[in-house]
Structures are given as structure tokens and as C-alpha cells.
Amino acid sequence: MNDQYGREPNFERAVPPGDNMERSVCSECGFVDYQNPKIVVGSVTTWNDKILLCRRSIEPRSGFWTLPAGYLELHETPEVGAKREAQEEACASIEIDRVLAIYSIPRISQVQIIYRATLKQDEIAAGPESQEVKLFPWNEIPWTDLAFPSVDWALRHYREVINAEQFSPFSNPQEGL
Amino acid sequence: MNDQYGREPNFERAVPPGDNMERSVCSECGFVDYQNPKIVVGSVTTWNDKILLCRRSIEPRSGFWTLPAGYLELHETPEVGAKREAQEEACASIEIDRVLAIYSIPRISQVQIIYRATLKQDEIAAGPESQEVKLFPWNEIPWTDLAFPSVDWALRHYREVINAEQFSPFSNPQEGL
Numbered sequence: 171m172n173d174q175y176g177r178e179p180n181f182e183r184a185v186p187p188g189d190n191m192e193r194s195v196c197s198e199c200g201f202v203d204y205q206n207p208k209i210v211v212g213s214v215t216t217w218n219d220k221i222l223l224c225r226r227s228i229e230p231r232s233g234f235w236t237l238p239a240g241y242l243e244l245h246e247t248p249e250v251g252a253k254r255e256a257q258e259e260a261c262a263s264i265e266i267d268r269v270l271a272i273y274s275i276p277r278i279s280q281v282q283i284i285y286r287a288t289l290k291q292d293e294i295a296a297g298p299e300s301q302e303v304k305l306f307p308w309n310e311i312p313w314t315d316l317a318f319p320s321v322d323w324a325l326r327h328y329r330e331v332i333n334a335e336q337f338s339p340f341s342n343p344q345e346g347l
Numbered sequence: 348m349n350d351q352y353g354r355e356p357n358f359e360r361a362v363p364p365g366d367n368m369e370r371s372v373c374s375e376c377g378f379v380d381y382q383n384p385k386i387v388v389g390s391v392t393t394w395n396d397k398i399l400l401c402r403r404s405i406e407p408r409s410g411f412w413t414l415p416a417g418y419l420e421l422h423e424t425p426e427v428g429a430k431r432e433a434q435e436e437a438c439a440s441i442e443i444d445r446v447l448a449i450y451s452i453p454r455i456s457q458v459q460i461i462y463r464a465t466l467k468q469d470e471i472a473a474g475p476e477s478q479e480v481k482l483f484p485w486n487e488i489p490w491t492d493l494a495f496p497s498v499d500w501a502l503r504h505y506r507e508v509i510n511a512e513q514f515s516p517f518s519n520p521q522e523g524l
Contacts, residue, residue: 191420196373199356199357199376199378206420207422209386242383243384244384245384246453248458249518269449269515272460276424279422337513338513338514338516
């Protein structure tokens with residue numbers, strides 16, 4: 171929590187006026203640090219049945235393969251955020267089809283909205299957070315080198331509805347809860 | 348932003364180390380206030396084709412009708428959060444069916460995940476944030492007294508898929524973007 175100047179906030183737990191839960195309140199400056207789960211947006215993006223994956227160049231899980239995904243920023247819609255992440259991580263211009271899944275990782279207070287998407291053109295390149303980007307046919311997906319469990323979930327869920335037009339979004343598989 | 352003791356943080360805009368965007372950094376205590384969109388979870392909950400609405404007792408829009416919905420809390424899954432909100436606002440025990448819609452209000456950095464749900468039993472009562480709770484048949488919904496545009500969207504989207512098992516979640520109607 172320390173910043174580059176070595177300062178740090180001094181949080182105490184207190185219930186702010188009008189609230190019904192304890193929050194972190196800085197005893198130095200009085201700031202109430204309302205914390206809520208964060209949204210990750212990403213996509214299973216394809217080009218002619220091949221799936222776009224990015225090999226991470228940053229921690230956590232540097233060197234492992236992931237979907238283009240990241241934190242939604244203020245004033246961004248989830249669709250715009252998912253497109254931005256594909257652009258940033260794979261220099262990829264994508265078209266969103268529909269919601270594939272909503273996963274939640276309550277331990278780290280994260281909700282992931284993953285879309286089914288297609289590349290607009292066959293041009294991809296590693297962005298600053300990727301060592302390498304690649305289009306994988308299904309039978310070459312590097313299953314043992316995936317970065318996170320939810321990457322595995324999203325790929326398998328994508329496969330289940332590969333020919334479906336209308337479907338309800340998936341949520342965590344049972345073993346992942 | 349002032350707290351009950353009259354203190355206030357003194358935020359400056361700065362790019363924290365390892366980041367690529369300006370964030371708010373308190374010049375008093377050094378705290379980096381990472382802000383991301385917040386998730387609202389809620390439900391269109393029914394009992395025998397009647398729809399549960401809550402008349403708000405708090406601002407904004409006190410006195411107007413809304414769906415049971417509110418901010419997702421840390422370490423909560425969206426489904427659990429939607430159930431908690433129905434319990435808090437309408438003393439209602441609900442069963443989640445599936446995702447009805449994902450709306451986004453980028454102006455206020457809010458993403459709403461709205462479920463289709465049913466009451467487990469015909470027992471509802473106003474919680475502390477509701478003046479009144481009621482089950483409305485479709486033709487008695489108080490359209491001109493709804494609290495927020497997304498309540499209107501969710502009710503109409505619910506109606507569109509009333510007999511559908513599988514459907515993709517709705518997003519904002521075009522005029523709402």
C-alpha cells in the first residue's frame with residue numbers, strides 16, 4: 171500500500187454515516203475506501219475456428235497462456251473494455267458476438283464477463299503485456315500451460331456452444347466454486 | 348468526501364509505478380484510490396406471473412418503484428448478492444433462474460447484472476430501504492413511477508422472454524446508450 175514516497179494511509183474499520191457495513195476509513199485524512207468487486211472483461215476470440223491466446227509477459231503467471239482480458243476501466247462499457255483489452259494485448263480488432271460466461275472468483279472479489287467474439291482481420295501481434303500471441307486450433311491448445319482456471323473454463327464452455335445461436339451465459343463449473 | 352470529523356483527503360492525479368493510467372493519489376497519506384466500475388446485482392422476481400417491486404424509502408428516487416437490487420459486496424458472487432438484496436429490500440427468499448440482462452451505465456461507471464428469479468414463497472415485506480413492496484400483475488405496473496430507466500428496460504426484456512428457456516442476456520436498448 172506504500173506509495174513511491176514511502177507514505178501510507180492509516181486505515182481503521184468504521185461504519186460510515188448512512189451505511190450498514192464497516193468500511194476502511196483513513197485516520198490520517200478521513201477518506202472512506204469503499205471497496206467492491208472488480209470486473210474483468212475478456213473474450214474467446216476466433217478466426218476460422220482458431221482461438222486467440224496470449225502468452226503473458228507480466229506477473230502473475232508470466233509465460234502462461236491466457237485470453238485477452240483485463241480490468242474494466244471507469245466510464246467504459248464491458249463490450250468496449252473487452253475490445254480494448256484485445257487491442258492492447260494482441261493488437262487485435264474484434265467484433266463482439268454475445269456473452270459467453272459470467273464467472274465469479276469471490277475469494278479475490280472478481281467478476282469476469284467473457285464474450286464470444288471474432289477477429290475482424292487476420293492481423294495480431296504481441297502488445298506490451300504479451301510475450302507472444304497465437305491462433306490455436308482446438309487440438310493444439312496448450313491446456314497444461316494456461317494461466318488461470320477461468321481460461322480453461324471459458325475455452326471448454328466456448329466449445330459447448332460452438333454451433334449455438336442463443337444460449338444462457340455459463341457460470342463457474344461446479345468444481346471451481 | 349469529507350468525513351464526520353471534517354477531515355478530507357487531498358487527491359492529486361498521478362500515474363502509479365507499473366500502471367499506464369492516471370489515478371487519484373492522496374498527497375496527505377499516499378493512498379492510491381484505484382477506481383473501477385461498480386457492479387449492481389438485482390432481479391426480476393415473480394410469483395405466479397406477478398412481479399415484485401419495491402417502493403424506495405431512500406434517495407435517490409425515494410417514493411418510486413424499483414427492482415430489488417444493489418451493490419455487490421466484496422467476496423460475494425453476483426447470484427448471492429442478488430438474493431441478499433431481495434432479502435434486504437423485500438424480505439423475499441428467491442431462487443435465481445438465469446441472467447436476464449447485463450446493462451451498463453458508463454456515465455456513472457455502473458454495470459448491472461439482472462437475473463430472472465422466482466419467489467420461494469408468497470411472503471414479502473418492506474425492508475429498511477423500502478416504503479412498501481408489492482406483487483404487480485403486468486397490466487398494473489406503475490410505469491410512470493419507476494425509479495430508474497433500467498427498471499423499465501428489465502421489465503420489458505423480462506416480458507420478451509417470458510416463455511423462453513434459453514436466451515442471450517439483453518443489454519441496454521439502443522435509446523439508452
